[in-house]
Amino acid sequence: MYDSKYLKILQDRNAYVWTCGTDGKWSPTLVLLRINRAATCVKWSPNGSYEARWEHQTELNATPIAENKFAVGSGARLISVCYFEQENNWWVSKHIKKPIRSTITTLDWHPNNILLAAGAADFKVRIFSAWIKDIEPKPTPTPWGAKMPLGQMMTEFSNSTGGGGWVHSVSFSGDGNRVCWVGHDSSLTVADAGKEMAKTQLKTEYLPFTAVTWVSLNSLVAVVSTGQLI
Numbered sequence: 001m002y003d004s005k006y007l008k009i010l011q012d013r014n015a016y017v018w019t020c021g022t023d024g025k026w027s028p029t030l031v032l033l034r035i036n037r038a039a040t041c042v043k044w045s046p047n048g049s050y051e052a053r054w055e056h057q058t059e060l061n062a063t064p065i066a067e068n069k070f071a072v073g074s075g076a077r078l079i080s081v082c083y084f085e086q087e088n089n090w091w092v093s094k095h096i097k098k099p100i101r102s103t104i105t106t107l108d109w110h111p112n113n114i115l116l117a118a119g120a121a122d123f124k125v126r127i128f129s130a131w132i133k134d135i136e137p138k139p140t141p142t143p144w145g146a147k148m149p150l151g152q153m154m155t156e157f158s159n160s161t162g163g164g165g166w167v168h169s170v171s172f173s174g175d176g177n178r179v180c181w182v183g184h185d186s187s188l189t190v191a192d193a194g195k196e197m198a199k200t201q202l203k204t205e206y207l208p209f210t211a212v213t214w215v216s217l218n219s220l221v222a223v224v225s226t227g228q229l230i
Helices: none
Strands: 004-009 015-020 026-031 039-044 052-054 059-061 069-074 079-085 090-096 104-109 115-120 124-129 153-158 167-172 178-183 187-192 198-203 209-216 219-224
Touching: 004 026, 004 039, 039 104, 069 104, 079 115, 115 167, 115 178, 124 167, 124 178, 153 187, 178 209, 187 209, 187 219
Parallel strands: 026 090, 104 167, 167 209
Antiparallel strands: 004 015, 004 059, 015 026, 039 069, 052 059, 069 079, 079 090, 104 115, 115 124, 124 153, 167 178, 178 187, 187 198, 209 219
16 A cells, blocks of 8 residues: 655644554654745645645645655745655755745646746746755756756746736646746746747636646646636
């Protein structure tokens, strides 16, 4: 039987990873987020095989296969990249700060478990390295770049030349070579690292999209505020 875990982040900024043991009992493990503003989004890494959903007070995740690390965005204008420290039996975090200037609104991991896409309230989408050298081997080069120390910003995109709306959702394609996002200005944008970061944007007449995900290498599904799928 696989271990079962979920992450719980309270409005007081305390966080715990709860684990279900073989006896069916749940036990908490402290997470040291080190943030001074509320958490706004969270995403488990692909190696963790978790799917995250934000709720009013907690972040709950589906049954995992194995755990590795997770990222937490917040109003503190930083991203906490968390991993388990066996020696002290808690989850610790390293921060990605520069050049973030606003609240992180959405996160998604690259399939390589290293790169992390972050959308923010400043209308920007940024790709960062979230490599934790203490627990992971040195990453191999990708179309997004070759040098990937923790916190390295690989690239940055504006939602539009005029500023546009804040970013509601961001998603890497299955091969990791493209990233898409949706903004509060009812736009959907795709950027392709394999084509010199070329960006294609679709402006729509719908209400703002709230979520987007890839369903194949060439197909996307976006959710409108009314619940309609596009």
